Amino acid sequence: MLNSCLFLNASHTMIQYNPKDWIIFIFRFHESDTFRRLIPMMIFIGLYAGGIAYLEIEYWKLADSSHVKNLSLIHTTVGFVLSLLLAYRTNTAYDRWWEGRKAWGGLVNNSRNLALKLSAYLTDDNDRAFFRKIIPAYAAVLSKHLLNEDVSKMLFEGLDLEIDHHKHHPNQVAKRLFQKANALYTTGKISGDQFFIINEELKSFTDVCGVCERIKNTPIPYSYSAFIKKFIFFYVITLPFGFVFSLGYYVIPVVVFIFYVLASLELIAEEIEDPFGTDTNDLPTPKMAANIKKHVEELL
Template sequence: MISYNPKDWITFIFRFHKADTFRQLIPMMLFIGLYAAAIAYLEIEYWVLPENSHVKNISIMHGMLGFVISLLLVFRTNTAYDRWWEGRKIWGSLVNNSRNLALKLSAILTEESDRAFFRKIIPSYASILNKHLKNEQTSKQLFDGVVLEHHNHRPNQVAKILFYKINELYMSKKITGDQLIILNHEIQSFTDICGACERIKNTPIPYSYSAFIKKFIFFYVMTLPFGYVFNLGYYVIPVVIFTFYVLASLELIAEEIEDPFGHDANDLPTKKIAENIKRHVEELL
């Protein structure tokens, strides 16, 4: 995740970060610019369309559809941000639950061997969950026609070890039945957190919705030069490029943050969170 000062306007305006959408859109912006230049040349120099040409009225369509595309992009961005923020809340719960489990075990356990076991295994869950969510195979579990062979669910394996160890402590009378129930709730929350993360990871925005927005933006921008050449002349080229940059950037930002567990610059720092959990648990145990 990018560390920055939200009050530093100058840096935002004049600095192009590697996560900036401008870099990704340069090839498409060049194509749009050449396309707009070709349409402007044909209308002004070759076809020599009169001012009362019906082509000029195409801009009316853009005025009508501008509100629609704005609503779609706002909804798209908000939906993607909700997924990003939900992922952050889920990992915040993992931090708290790991601390609570370590605190309770620190008070309950007396033998150093048992404490050393949990000192190692509790942070391991966060670390393995981080790798599990970044694995491309994880996101394909719900796809039709995709069969994942020899794919062990590693977070479940760690949770299984935790449950076995807690039950072993109970059977050896190192903890009471009441303490078993308390610890069971904390360990169960790990699996709940994993399931919530997989729900976000495995369920992308519906294909039809995402494809429609991309097509809408493309055809909206590609028809802009026809009507606005009459008012702007060759200045329609930078206007169309900038319009495309704004609309396409919103879609790219939404695509990046809708999967908060990837490797993009704006994704959640799950590796760093896992390292913090390890440090906190080792301190408590």
């Protein structure tokens, strides 16, 4: 039996929550909450806004007729453009996260389907034991591959498989899986029709790996991400100049709040655009691999 802890040593766990519990959402600050991460910058923005307010009100004593007051008109126009950019940025990041989740959902279903079919086809205990170990092993290896973690030799205990750490790990497991299925056909343990039926599940393992690698290895273009960050920064630091005339020193909490909203959207997009990391909002691939192991062992 494979050591269960190899499938459960997840370096992160997704946050479990009740989406209807508003009170906890509002007053609880989790370690991944954007408020915690933005506190230093919010303090800086607050001090900066207070400094601009002091200069305009106490030092320069700008009159309401000053042209600086008209800067707020620019923010109204530019703010609309910024909101569109952030909406597109967040939606794009979530699409990547959801595509990764669908890929792993497909891996879970195909692993079950393959185990279910093999449980009906195979009568030899050694063959059943081989697939009982190697099907979950593929999911565990893929999870470690996406997390850039080393694969333990204990993961393949009882399998005729040696992993070359200089080559693609999931492909080596998929190759051995297909070789074994082909051997079953050539030795007459399964028919040609049965081999054809399980071929779709065998092929899907590599398809899932390709989707996950495409998401992980193709980040959002640097120029686009850098532009949004600069846009947010310069938008926020110019806010106090025009709003001081109508808000006075109340411009400090207002500007800090606007910065918090805009920067939080960018931080959320950054975190979920790569769903195969160790952040609390990333996909719990080790846990899903452990579920695959449990279900396959029940079927085989």
